[in-house]
Amino acid sequence: MAIKDYLRERFFPHLWCSGCGHGIVLNSLLRALADLGMSKNEIVMVSGIGCSSRISGYVDFHTLHTIHGRALAFATGVKLSRPELNLLVPMGDGDALAIGGNHFIHAARRNIDLTAIVMNNRIYGMTGGQYSPLSGQGIMATTAPYSNIDYDFDTVELAKAAGATFVARSTTYHTQQMTKMFRQAILHEGFAMVEILSQCPTYFGRKNRAGSAIDMMESYKENTTPIGSKSKMENPDLIERGIFVQKEVPEYCNEYDKIIEKAMKGR
Amino acid sequence: MNENIKFVQGNEACVEGALFAGLDFFAGYPITPSTEIAELLSIRLPQRGGKFIQMEDEIASMCAIIGASLTGSKVMTATSGPGFSLMQEALGYAIMAEIPCVIVNVQRGGPSTGIPTRVSQGDVNQARWGTHGDHAIVAITASNHQDVFETTVEAFNISETYRTPVILLYDEVIGHMRERLIVPKEGEVPSVKRLKTSVREGVDYHPYLPREDGRLPMSDFGGVHRYNVTGLFHDMWGFPSDNPKVVHDLLRHLVDKIHNNVNQITKYKSYYLDDAECILISYGSAARSALHVVDYLRPRGEKIGLLELQTLWPFPHSLISEKCRKAKYVIVVEMNMGQILKEVRIAVEEPEKIFLANRIDGVFITPMDIRNIMRLIQGKGV
Known part of the structure; x- marks a missing residue:
């Protein structure tokens, strides 16, 4: 299927700013779905609130645009009720890890089969540039006018610690890697978390003198490195890209099927 | 057995x-x-x-x-x-x-x-x-x-x-x-199945376009119709909209579909209301004590009745107004500080004849509690 066929052109133009990384994430995600030959009727996309969450309006799947931070909780209901469906859950960094942090760790802990995508631009874009739990110290934001003193989460470490069975990270600069990761995450049976560093030139970029969208993407190239590379050993500040965790662990809906079997037999 | x-x-x-x-x-x-x-x-x-x-x-x-x-x-x-x-x-x-x-x-x-x-x-x-x-x-x-x-x-x-x-x-x-x-046998109590759309695959399905009777047939996620669901104001496709007409019409629809059907939705039980001069209005467990009071006082000659509400919202204002019209006084029995009392006062023509019998201390309200409050209202002292 062509990528265009996955889009709801009726609802374009989209609301993302020029230079926003989220469109690149959408492109890579649709390429991954096309590569896998997935049909539109078998995909449910559940999103929360924020710039990133508007992604669900633009794709021709069953789409559920929910409330701030709760996408994974809604998705859990859809998936457990109809395990044969493929769940994609794109979220922003504030959406997934501030207001939605509890749902994030518990969905990971259950190992329910869905693909969580954290589109991390380190800022609340839709409300105008406030700091998020992924902004980190020293970042300027409209609510951190003297610079941010909050430490940031490492999304990958958090997902690992919470029990996610597939954990990966890439950036909007590395689109081919991103597409490949999405393919693997979707095929993975269990909770898959893919973090994508995605530029917000409008707020994060401007507040932090990070330059244009292209400059910000260049910085993803310069400041990231494949997992376990030599340059990581030489420069520990580099952010690693790649698949950190990929393991087979019994999946939640399959385990619940066994509960049904037990219950029907009378234990 | x-x-x-x-x-x-x-x-x-x-x-x-x-x-x-x-x-x-x-x-x-x-x-x-x-x-x-x-x-x-x-x-x-x-x-x-x-x-x-x-x-x-x-x-x-x-x-x-x-x-x-x-x-x-x-x-x-x-x-x-x-x-x-x-x-x-x-x-x-x-x-x-x-x-x-x-x-x-x-x-x-x-x-x-x-x-x-x-x-x-x-x-x-x-x-x-x-x-x-x-x-x-x-x-x-x-x-x-x-x-x-x-x-x-x-x-x-x-x-x-x-x-x-x-x-x-x-x-x-x-x-x-x-x-x-x-527990009734299957079919003894009616059970409504979900209304599913009859729109066929490939034909444009409008998830938020009400039928003539106001109902919205659904299509299951995972089925043949793909559509958007959102908490934002939305058009007939479920796509976000800030068009003033869309916003106005949707809000009206959400409120009207319930409030225009108050009579269909409302369920209540009435005991001895026909000639009642004193009406108790109650609901939930408090209505058990209220019914006990009515059952006790009726044989002793008091013209007392009970209106037990099962539907609290949408509030059946016209039902309350009609049932209470002839009553000399009405006592709302509930375990709060008068949440239904306020609605009853709005519903009736003479709000000054509406009184409250309540408990708010975590203890179940007893028939004796209600009768004590009735004596106060009737000026008989406790």
Whole structure:
């Protein structure tokens, strides 16, 4: 299927700013779905609130645009009720890890089969540039006018610690890697978390003198490195890209099927 | 012995009613005094291929049942005051997105953690206005286990008919008290199936375009129609819109679909109202004591009657107005500081003849409590 066929052109133009990384994430995600030959009727996309969450309006799947931070909780209901469906859950960094942090760790802990995508631009874009739990110290934001003193989460470490069975990270600069990761995450049976560093030139970029969208993407190239590379050993500040965790662990809906079997037999 | 006769808690009667109505999916979080509902459903649902999940909190529970409902499942969650507070955000979502679901609130004393193991009816207004923005809501209740069963089935029927969340506003006494329940046979109590769209594959399906009768046929997530669901104001495709006409029309639709059907939705019971000079108005467990007072005083010559409300929201103003017209005085019996009292005063022509008999100390209101207050009102002293 062509990528265009996955889009709801009726609802374009989209609301993302020029230079926003989220469109690149959408492109890579649709390429991954096309590569896998997935049909539109078998995909449910559940999103929360924020710039990133508007992604669900633009794709021709069953789409559920929910409330701030709760996408994974809604998705859990859809998936457990109809395990044969493929769940994609794109979220922003504030959406997934501030207001939605509890749902994030518990969905990971259950190992329910869905693909969580954290589109991390380190800022609340839709409300105008406030700091998020992924902004980190020293970042300027409209609510951190003297610079941010909050430490940031490492999304990958958090997902690992919470029990996610597939954990990966890439950036909007590395689109081919991103597409490949999405393919693997979707095929993975269990909770898959893919973090994508995605530029917000409008707020994060401007507040932090990070330059244009292209400059910000260049910085993803310069400041990231494949997992376990030599340059990581030489420069520990580099952010690693790649698949950190990929393991087979019994999946939640399959385990619940066994509960049904037990219950029907009378234990 | 007839195995359909059970001696059960009200919470169990609620479970029996939900299963009778075709419950497929339950998500919840433990909280006194509703926990038995979750415990029982964790046993019963998988026995018939249904799904039970204990979520990380009440917020997630409410979200999960909405997600499950969209796939075609009949869904429910159960909680009490503090958990009900947490559910308000997603409750508003279910109202806006028109998702059928049932929320049980077995009320305990509040505010805050309050008095978890004791009875209260303090969430009547939270059920009405707990979530933000103008909206309509359906909240129903019952005073005995047979009625709990039937009201629970009715909650599912209303939620499917009007595509709306329905709140079952029980209370701790109803939830934990044991009495007889006769579980009806299949078909003895009507059960409404979900109205599915007849639009065929490949034809444009408008999830939010009401039919002439105002109903919105649904299409299951995972089926042949793909559409958008959002908590934003939306057009007939479910796509976000800030067009003033779209916003106005949708809000009117959400409110009117309930308020234009007050008479169809309203359920109540009346005892000796025809010639009653004194009318007690009550609901939930408090109505048991009110009925006891009526049954005691009637044979002793007092012209007293009881109007037991089962539908609290939408409030049946015209019913109250009509029933109370001839009464010399009306006493609202409830375990809060007068939440239904205020609605009754709005409904009647002479609000000065409406009085309150209540308890707000976590103790169940007794017939003697009501009679003492009646003596005060009648100027007889205690």
